[in-house]
Amino acid sequence: MSWNSPDPRNFHYHLHAHRPGDSSPLGGTEPTAEDSINTDELPESLRQTIERLELIVHRGGHSRWPMPTVREYIARISAIVPDGTRNTYSGYWRVVEQAWGDRRLNEPTTAEITDLVKQHQSRAAPRINATQARGAGGLIDALRCLYRYAEYDGLIDPSDNSARKVARPPQTRRSKLPLSIEQLHELADVAETTGNDRELDGLIVRLHMETACHRRSPLHLHIHDIIREDCTLRLREESGDLRWQPISPTLLQHLLEHIDARGGSRTTTQVLRDHTGQPVTDRRYDNLHSRFRKHLRWAAEQHVTVTRIRYTTLNYVERQFGKAVSRAYGGSHRHTGRNTLFPYNRPGIYDVARALQSLTGEEQPLAHGPFPGLSER
Structure with a gap:
């Protein structure tokens, strides 16, 4: 069919058709109401495009609602x-x-x-x-x-x-420097030998050392977040994201014993609880940090918190297994490079389990990977 044929189905014909005898620079007259396009006769997809363009033009320069306070x-x-x-x-x-x-x-x-x-x-x-x-x-x-x-x-x-x-003020690097092995032992010693709940404080320090979690993650750890078969925890990050973190069999056993000894699921579903079975809060951390500063001068000078324990663990993992595994260990999967294969070859929970196994010296069920016969030696 020719574009110039007077076929009513020809869209080009509707746009340029004119009546015989009319005079205009193009052989026609000025458009009249009779020459306008009837949108009811247009294809549905074209009609939707026109309506969308009208909406854009109508909203141009205007927000969707008045400027709020x-x-x-x-x-x-x-x-x-x-x-x-x-x-x-x-x-x-x-x-x-x-x-x-x-x-x-x-x-x-x-x-x-x-x-x-x-x-x-x-x-x-x-x-x-x-x-x-x-x-x-x-x-x-x-x-x-x-x-x-x-x-x-x-x-x-x-x-x-x-x-x-x-401009945002630069963050000091001092707060992210890793601790030495001796300093870690001293922090653990303060937690386990001072305070009114030494077993709980020691468990908190061990939990942060193994998982490199943020301060608030253990406060939102519930009984159903413990996966016994794989020795893993489901941790909630400050951003609200979830991640599955391998732990050692020893830590798993201590967590389960802690729950049973303090009322089980009858008192609360939260894992960490005090002697009365009530869930711990931020105050427990504030108390622990105060004792760090009270008993260790260097901890007071450096304002040490459990966050420094997180940085220390991640520093060890990065040195032994690389930055990619360290990011995965800490729950960060951000990637700014141009490697298009990153979503497929980025480290996973099996790599994290191998790093944990190296850190604790204990066998971790996931350290052998999904295919034990092909796992790394």
């Missing part, structure tokens, strides 16, 4: 972010809400954000792992998270995002 938007974002994000940033968002709650979200400038960060630093109470930039990094991260969602919602253009333009 800072208080309104914090409430909206707090309801949709993961629990880990909410727990991390809620305190900082309260600071922002107190300062600018009734202002529109796009009103605070870069200079005002910088000034708010300085004010927060001057008021922030020193923490045991504080640096000179105490509170600054967390507040900036919270603001960036808030305004990143505003970008997603079309409320703020990325080029106008004031939170992006505020």
Whole structure:
């Protein structure tokens, strides 16, 4: 069929057809209502395209909803972010809400954000792992998270995002330096010989040494997160992500004995509990860290927490098995390189189990891999 044939099914003909005798630079007259296209006769896919374009043109330069106040938007974002994000940033968002709650979200400038960060630093109470930039990094991260969602919602253009333009203070490297073997033994000795619950504190230190988990992960560890057959734990990260972490048979046995000796599942489903069977909280960690500083001068000078134990374990794994295995051991699978095979050849739980076996000197069921006959020697 020719494009110029007067076939009513020919879309090109509908666009350019004109009546005989009309005069125009192209042989026709100015379009009239009779010459307009009846969209009811167009194919369904084309009609949907036209409607989508009309929607884009209609929304151009306009957000999906009026610019909310800072208080309104914090409430909206707090309801949709993961629990880990909410727990991390809620305190900082309260600071922002107190300062600018009734202002529109796009009103605070870069200079005002910088000034708010300085004010927060001057008021922030020193923490045991504080640096000179105490509170600054967390507040900036919270603001960036808030305004990143505003970008997603079309409320703020990325080029106008004031939170992006505020520099985050560099994090000190001292807090991430690994501990020596002697220092690890001293921390374990303090946990097991001081305090009102030595068995619990010793178990906490051993748990962090083997799993390199974050501080909050053991607080959310429940009985059903223990997989006895494979000697693994299902850990919840601060971000809300889950990861399966191999542990030694000795640690598994201690965890099970701890649960049975303190009421089993009758009192709570949480693994770590005190003498009364009640779940432990952050206060247990604060008490443990205080005793580290009280009994060890170097621990007080370096503001040592269980996080330093995590860095020490990951440093050992990196030196012995490489960075990729160390990232997997610590629950991080981020990859910024250009290796397109990374999703297929990145280290897995079997590599982590082999690293744990080297760390503890105990056999781990998963260390032989899915094919024991082909496993690495």
